[in-house]
Amino acid sequence: MDTAITRVAVVGTGVIGASWTAYFLAHGLDVDATDPSPGAEARLFEAVAQHWPTLQRFGLAEGASMERLRFHATLEDAVRDADFVQENGPERLDFKIDLFRRMDVAAQPHAILASSSSGLAISGVQSGCAHPARVVLGHPFNPPHLIPLVEVIGGTATSPATIERTMAFYAAIGKRPIHVKREVKGHIANRLQAALWREAFHLVDQGVASVADIDAAIAHGPGLRWAVMGPFMNLHLSGGAGGIAHVLAHLGGPIEDWWKDLGAPTMTPELKQQVAEGVAAELGQRHTSELEAARDILLLNLIRAKAASGTLE
Known part of the structure; x- marks a missing residue:
């Protein structure tokens, strides 16, 4: 210290x-x-x-x-x-x-x-x-x-x-x-979160999926990998022996197409209500305090495991 x-x-x-x-x-x-x-x-x-x-x-x-x-x-x-x-x-x-x-x-x-x-x-x-x-x-x-x-x-x-x-x-x-080498609104992590939130709200607004299914898509999919490594390193591992250069050579174009199709929703009263109701349905009978306690234990175990691994620091 x-x-x-x-x-x-x-x-x-x-x-x-x-x-x-x-x-x-x-x-x-x-x-x-x-x-x-x-x-x-x-x-x-x-x-x-x-x-x-x-x-x-x-x-x-x-x-x-x-x-x-x-x-x-x-x-x-x-x-x-x-x-x-x-x-x-x-x-x-x-x-x-x-x-x-x-x-x-x-x-x-x-x-x-x-x-x-x-x-x-x-x-x-x-x-x-x-x-x-x-x-x-x-x-x-x-x-x-x-x-x-x-x-x-x-x-x-x-x-x-x-x-x-x-x-x-x-x-x-x-x-x-x-x-962070240059001042930008929201710094780094919140800007990355905001990008994901924007598309999540858009998908709800467009009726593509429920609030619960969008949460599940992240929590039981890429969120698990993101908790271990960041977006660029995960992308690198997706390329196998060729690494990120291989991924970008083959998926660079499709990723650009996805970017062009991403939404830009407006926080209307109707969308806010729809999301709030979706969260309430997902919660069910569980209390927020219970989720917080469970989250904290999982976070603690994850942080410990990452520290113990050595290679993921």
Whole structure:
């Protein structure tokens, strides 16, 4: 672990912030948290306690303890002693500009200020800071206490040193950071998801398949391979001895034809209702909490198996 980063501040302790908090604690860090919402402190401690058994199954770092969490009433108190700040506030540029300006004033000069924003460009977020070089985007994939991916993106004023330190810190605590080299809406993973969602909604809208069948097509088909390897490596394996060059030589044309036929649905009230009703039918008598618990166990086992394999890291 980056020895210079031993205390983390978590700003905003909703679903993402609470998950980050539990993860940081599990890796032996001190955490100072803050959130202005009524009842936020109680909800945070409850969420951390709920995540803790799963994190224990992963294996806790030496010194890891829920007792190392402190909640503060003010933003300034929370970030004052932090080496690294993970912000998880509302997705509003005006809000984040002011929030980061305040954190920039209150935090120690060496502290990195990272945002979990899923869609905003960090160049805009850092625009009100006197020291924008230390502001970076560190976008996790939900839930952060389980999923390793973190997308690291610098703004126009972010220093290369900040990118390097941020990447090193996330890697040291078990994350799989990737450096997104240019700011784009939705970053990388959410853009890829959005492409799949667009066609899924289109297929429902066109009456091609039910919501349940589309879910099954992914969960029991390509989704299994995608959980092991990414799209390009899977495509490479599909080519046998000839690899991806063989696949593209023979399927490049058909893939282009499929692209041209993909839909561009509109989120009409009717389509939203159709999808919601389809999800309700697929759920049946099962509760969302049951699915979440089952998903988390499977994710835990999958991540463990990938780590044990060595070749799939």
